[in-house]
Amino acid sequence: MYAETVKFPKMAKVRQSIAQPAITEIKNAVSEEVKRINMADRIKPGEKVGITVGSRGIANLKAIVEVLIDEVKKVGGEPFILPAMGSHGGGTAQGQVEMLRSLGISAETMNVPVLACSEASQIGITGQGIPVYVNDITLSEQLDKLILFNRVKEHTEFEGEIESGIHKICAIGVGNPKGALTVHQYALDFGYEKTITEVGSYIIQHLPVAFAFASVENYYHETAHIKAMLPDEIASEEKGLLNLAKTMLGKLPFEELDVLIVDEMGKNISGAGMDTNVIGRILVFGQKEPEKPIVKRIVVLDTTEESHGMATGVGLADFTTKKLVDKLDLWSTYFNCITAQSPEKGRLPIYFATEKESIGAALTCIGVTKPENARVVHIQNTNEVEIIEVSESLVREVKEGTNLELLEELKPMQFDDQGNIFRI
Structure with missing residues (x-):
């Protein structure tokens, strides 16, 4: 119905210039950074050393x-991979192993064991009364020392001095499903930053942490900075790394839109499926919504294969497609959303049989603005905002912008015979 009655706006392809640094010789850089803290002082011969690896698609993950x-x-240590992904992988040991395998991390590719365990035990309670849980392997004779590795980046559900990084891999990743659920439950009352920082700090102080290693990525998902940190340096260093990460975010070049069209969402793109810093929606109880950008309607068209049907964050959209809904693994999606105390993110938007119908429906829900005059942006996903499509009403702003380049002239919004919009 909407595909036939709505007058779609004309669109033009645009490039947003985003110049950023990157590390070219990643293995040499990591080796030099680790040498800076003198590994032999931290790990003794014969010690069994767990290296945390989470479920995110971190740049140069395997190489690092x-x-x-x-x-x-x-230095004579005996390393192994310790899956640290909270409730991801369906909350099971086998699911954790398979999740890492999809990222190129396995016993075969790394030539070390991958010791997965879905169970967790309480090791204490924080000053605010928050129970602290850790993976049972960290309490067994299988581990003598722990290396905490994670990427430091902005979180998709809150803003603070410490967001997603080393403290989070401790509080939620090492906590397994039980720890992840506990952290999210207490975060609803105490706030995310306070809860993650407090639980993470407790784990850093009470587990045999040799050191932490963090990476920061630029907009292009290239490793831009790395840092090895001794346990007592983690808190202060992570704050600085987060500030650096925020200077390299990719954002939409407009503060107000009628419709945002997103080709794909997924856990490999953002923990929230779509980066909330890009779309301007958080949808977490007790957390303040971003002031900018203001987007009236969001249409998400598909989910990535790497998400394996987990569509956490689909509830951030107003409209979607039957194609996406048919790919849903409801159990994985619901389990992750409930563990994160964010059932809102698992809600199904209104969906239609074709992308054209879904986009047309969104264009009818923008108030008095005529669909053909709507401020529309079309992106591949929230990690890819360099090459985008914009509607006719935004072209003037493109021509006035210092970091925007019009690549093509305006043409009708393009759909194929199945009603799928042409990809960027």
């Missing part, structure tokens, strides 16, 4: 972990 493994072996 390979160097950490090699450096541990050089």
Whole structure:
């Protein structure tokens, strides 16, 4: 119905210039950074050393972990991979192993064991009364020392001095499903930053942490900065790394839109499926919504294969497609949303059989503005905002912008015979 009655706006392809630094020789850089803290002082011969690896698609993940493994072996340690992903992977040990395998991390590719365990035990309670849970392997004879590795970046559900990074890999990742659920439950009352920081700090103080290793990525998902940190340096260093990460975010070049069209969402794109810093929606109880950008309607068209049907964050959209809904693994999606105390993110938007119908419906829900005059942006996903499509009403702002370049002239919004919009 909407595909036939709505007058779609004309669109033009645009490039947003985003110049950023990157590390070219990643293995050499990681090796030099680890040497700076003198590994031999932190790990003794014969010690069993767990290296945390989460479920995110971190740039150069395999290369970084390979160097950490090699450096541990050089001082006589016995390294292994410790899956640290909270409730991801369906909350099971096998699911954790398969999630890492999809990221190129396995016993075969890394030549070290992957010791997965879905169970967690309480090791204490924080000053605010928050129970602290950790993976049972960290309490067993299988581990003598722990290396905390994670990317430091902005979180998709709150803003603070410490967001997603080393403290989070401790509080939620190492906590397994039980720890992840506990952190999210207490965060609803105490706030995310306070809860993650407090639980993470407790774990850093009470587990045998040798050191932490963090990466920061630029907009292009390239490793831009790395840092090895001794346990007592983690808190202060992570704050600085987060500030650096925020200077390299990719954002939409407009503060107000009628409709945002997103080709794909997924856990490999953002923990929230779509980066909330890009779309301007958080949808978390007790957390303040971003002031900018203001987007009236969001249409998400598909989910990535790497998400394996987990569509956490689909509830951030107003409209979607039957194609996406048919791919849903409801159990994985619901389990992750409930664990994160964000059932809102698992709600199904209104959906239609074709992308054209879904976009047309969104264009009818923008108030008095005529669909053909709507301020519309079309992106591949929230990680890819360099090349975008914009509607006719935004072209003037493109021509006036210093970091925007019009690549093509305006043409009708393009759909194929199945009603799918042409991809960027």
